[in-house]
Structure formats: C-alpha cells, structure tokens
Amino acid sequence: MRVDLIDKVPSGAIGTLWEGTKAIAAGFATTLKHVFRPPITEEYPEFRRVLPARTRARIVLTRDPDGGERCVACYLCSGVCPVSCISMQSAERTDGRRFAAWFRINFARCIYCGLCEEACPTSAIQLSPMFETCERDILTLVYEKEDLLVDHGGKDPDYNFYRHAGVVTAIGGKGGHIDEDPPVNVRSNMP
C-alpha cells in the first residue's frame, strides 16, 4: 500500500516538475536563510551551563548534617556496579558505626549509570553534575576515598541514616530514633 503524504497530488508531468522545483527551491531558500542567522551554539569553555542537580557525572561520597561519613561500607554499590569500578574495605568504629577503611572508584571504568546511587541505603554515594574529569594519564582517574568525600549532603542534605536506623550509636540508642517505637518486651507482649 502506498501512502501519499502530499495532500494535493500534482497532475501530469508539468505539475510534478513544478511541485518538485518548488520544493527544492524552498529547501535552498531555507538553508540560505539560516546562513545569515546567528548560531545558537553555547561555546563550552567560555560558557558553562549550570547543569541540573540530578545530572549523572562524577561520583561523590556525601556526609550527613553532623559532618560524619554517611557510607556504611555495605558493598551494595560495589555489588550492583555493572562494570565493577567500585571497591572498598569495611570496618567498624568502637561506637558501633561502620565505615569504609578505604573506598576506591575507577573513573576510567565508570559508565555513570547511577545504579550505585539507587542501591545506596544511606544516600552516601551520589552522582554530581561535575563532569570535567578528563586526564591524560588514565591512572589518575582512580579516585581514593579522600578524593571522593565532600563536606555536604548532596541532594538530600538533611538526611542522617543513623537517626533513622535501629543501630545503637552515639546519636541514639534503642528506640531513640525517628519514627521508632521503644523496644517491646516480648515477655509482656502476651495476648
């Protein structure tokens, strides 16, 4: 089946020729008009557009509002990473908070898919709009924990995992967390 997109089909050879010539001339006129139009290009190094907060570029490790590291070294980001560019070693502080002894992201491998951010239970690992990470030496793209840590909370500045989690730390004991009921004595909880 043939679909004709021209609403008024020209009749005869002369009509076809006329329509065709008109269409081509219109095309040439359009391109000629555009030559004299100022370009709409934003020239990059001189003009840096402010990118949206959720742009997926360089990965950072954020801190909670108290200034503590959010990362609890749960390995979820490392596990979900499709190119295996995240590696770490977990450790535990004396007050019960877990942390990463070392944390390493190989940005030469990272594909900026954002799966690590989705997997993170503490909002620690986040993708930032900073994309200018080009290097001549590929090994300089391996970022250590010191390079990754930032001193703000990223997209969720007020969130503090340990205020919500039922883990006993300096911030709160059992039942002292937000939206948490005090512990129930199972022996008194009889029907």
Place this chain on the structure above:
Amino acid sequence: MEPVSLDVTVDMDLQIWIIGTIALVLKLGAVLLFLLLMAAYLVLVERKLLGRIQVRYGPNRAGKYGLLQPFADTIKMMTKEDIVPDAADRVIFLLAPAVVAITALLMFAVIPFGPDITVYGHRVPLVVTDINVGLLFVFALSSLGVYGAALGGWSSNSKYSLLGGIRGAAQMVSYELALGLSLIPVVMEAGSFSLVDIVNAQTQLPYILLEPVAFAIFFISALAEIKRIPFDLPEAENELGAGFHTEYSGMRFGLFFLGEYVHMQVLGGLIAVFFLGGWHGPLLPGPVWLAVKIVLVCLVMIWIRGTLPRLRYDQLMNFGWKVLIPAALLNVVVTGARLLW
C-alpha cells in the same frame, strides 16, 4: 665571474628553452600551491558554511576564526598511524589514494587562468599546457579517477569498501557519459577541444546564457563525478561506514580527501571555462577572475550539500540514464540545428 648577457652568448633556441622551462616550473609551482592551499581552506569553508546552515559555528578553535584548522588537520593526519589491513591487497591499497589525488591535480594542467603575458619579449601563455585535445585530456583523467575509488574499495578486502567501490565505479561511469555529452554543444559552439580556444570564444557571451541546459546537465553530472551530496552513495556514511575509504587512515585517507577537494576546484574551474567565460571579466586580472568563479562554484556545491538529501541508488541510475543522457543528446541535436540554420 663576469655577468653573461643572454642575448649575446646564448643562442636563441636555448634562450627560449630556458625561459620556457623557468616559466613552466613557476606556473606548475603556482598552480600546485594554489590548488593545495585552496583545497585545505575549502575544507574549512565547507565546515564553516555547513555549520552556519545548521545554525552553529564551524571549527573556531585553531587560530582566529579557526583559520589554522587546515594545518591542525594536516598535522593530525600526517602523524596518525598508516594502517594497512592484513587481508588487503597491499600494493593496490597503497596506490589507490595516489591515483585519486594525481588525476585530480593533473586535470588542472589544461585550464587556462589568464591571457598570454610577455616576459623579456617572449610570449608566455598562462596555462600549464595547451593541447588541442584539452577537453579529451580532462575526460581521460576523469575516467581514470574512477580506478582510485574502485580499486581502493576492492583492495581493502572489506564488504563496505567493496560496496562503496562498486557503487563508485557504476555511478562515475554512468555520469561520465552525461558529463561528456553535455559538453558537445560547447565544443560545437567553440569549434575546438582546446580549453584556451573555448575560453577565447566566450569573450562576448559566456556559454551559460547560450547553453543553459548543457550547464545544468554538466553541473549535476559534475556533482556525481566528485561523489558529493546528493550523489555521495559510494561513501554513504550511514549505510557503508565510509564506503570505499572505510579502511584508510592517516595521510592515505588525507589523500582521498585532498583529491576530492582538488577535484571540486577542478570542476569549478571547468565550469568556469566551459560556461562562465573562464578568466574573462571586467576590471580584475584574469587569474583573479578564474579564482573568484571557482570559489563561487564551490560555494554553490557546499550550499547543495547543506540542503539536499542523498539519492537512493535506483533513483541515481534512473536519473542518470533516463533523464540526463537523453536530455544531453537532445541538447546536442538542438544545438546542431541552431548552428546549421
């Protein structure tokens, strides 16, 4: 050493020979320099103009307004690795780009770029060589240029290259017919195959006014001959990678590129010679007028590239064989009738 006076010590023949040789070398140097430099800057102009057509700037980083871009590109291509595929036919693979570049450059040899000038009492014609079959010389070289594309595509031993090469051969052979036939009326008007005579025959009236149909057919066939949009099927990027030069890299790719842009200028020159009155023009000297006309034709070609989409293969063949060649033949008959009565 005492200065030697040419008129006294050297006999006349030798003197003519020496002056002729010096003039030839100078002309060759000037033409080569002009063609190569123009080819380099034509690339820049094309990229800039295409950019503006697409509402963006073209290259503007290398130097002021990107004026050093051609040099940056050349250095880049020269320093790149010259890759020859393992399964390629090595000798032919290495020779094919040279064929394209050389045939394009040689074609300019018969294009006159000014009136005869007098140097020390000797007439020096401003054309590299004026042979009485200049037009046939151009066609001989243009038919040889087909081998560059066809053999380059075949010797790469890659399916995309081969398809590009076969398409190139078929397209160029088909459109060469229309190209040649469209010029027969011009030859009939001028009564000579020599490009110098054809230019001199247009002192009063350029042939574009006398032979508009021949001009249209020649221009369209010329676009097909240099494989430019809308006839760039041999290198159709979005179906064949890069067509016949898919496997080429570095300066060999550069040679294909150079050949294409030199060919563009040569066809600009030929259009100027056959239809726009060659170097004839008011006020400015001959070579400048020819350069202006060449640039003008090249700009129109770039404009066409920025506007038209690529033809389909069957459309290309139908248009060439069923429209252009019959039209060219009819034009020959009409011109013959007009000249007879």
Place this chain on the structure above:
Amino acid sequence: MNLFNILFYSIALLIVVSTGLAVTRRNLVHAVIYLIMSFFGSAFVFYLFGAPFLAALMVIVYAGAIMILFLFIIMMLRVETPEEQLFPARQMWPAVAVAAGYLVVGALLAAHDPAAGAVLGPAQTEPAVFGAYVFRNTWLAVEVTSLLLLVALIGALFIGKRPTHESEE
C-alpha cells in the same frame, strides 16, 4: 640515439612487459591493472607520434571505459581458490596459437608495406579534420555501427526488462 628513441623503446618495453604480465597474472584484478598499464603505454606511443587525439581516445575508451567494466564484473565475482586460478595448458595453447598467428601476419604485413617505417600520417591530424574525414568519407560505416549499437541497446533493455514483468504478474 636521441631522446625520442629512448622514450619510444622504454615505452615499448613497458607495453610488452605489462601485456605479458596481464596475460600471466593469476589474480584477475592485477591482470586488469597490467592491461590498463599496457593501454597507457599505447596512448603514450600515439602521443609520441604526434597524435594526441588518438592517445586521448585510447585512454578514455579502452583504459577508462572498457577496463572499468571488466573490473566491475571481476570485483563482483567470487574469489577463486589458488587451484582454480591456475591456468591449465589446454586453455593456454589456443591463446598462444592465436597470438603467434597474429604476430606472424602483423610482421609480414609490416615487412611488405613500404610505408611501414613512417609515422602514422592520418592520425596526426587535428580532431576537427579527423571528424570531418570520418563523417564525410565513411558515413555509411558510422551509421551501420550506430545502428548496431542501437540494436544492442534495445536488446539489453529487453533482456533486463523481461524478468520483472513476469514477477509482477
């Protein structure tokens, strides 16, 4: 020995060598390229004799048009295995016989023609004179040839058209 002779004999050598290579190459594309070189040599000889018109026609018609069609067909052929590329003797002998016969007849003709040593006279004329001569004196042959080409064209059109008609029905 002057410059003319040196040029002539070196080009003649080029023609003989490239033609020989064209006949003996097993790779068909290489054979075609050597044949093109041979045609080029012939064109150079014509130019050397002062017949640039014939030289240009040689390159346009033979090297440019006919050989590109050869190349076109060869490029689309299946690549042959090394055994298939070997020429059997029974294919070789008829070719050698025809070539030898041609050589003998040509040599005899050249030996008996008193003007054989002279440069081709008629070929050195201007293209316009050449054209006028062909169309005035041999117009019948030209018309018959063009008629033959027309018949061939219509025949090709007929052969090319028929299958599509059947498939449509």
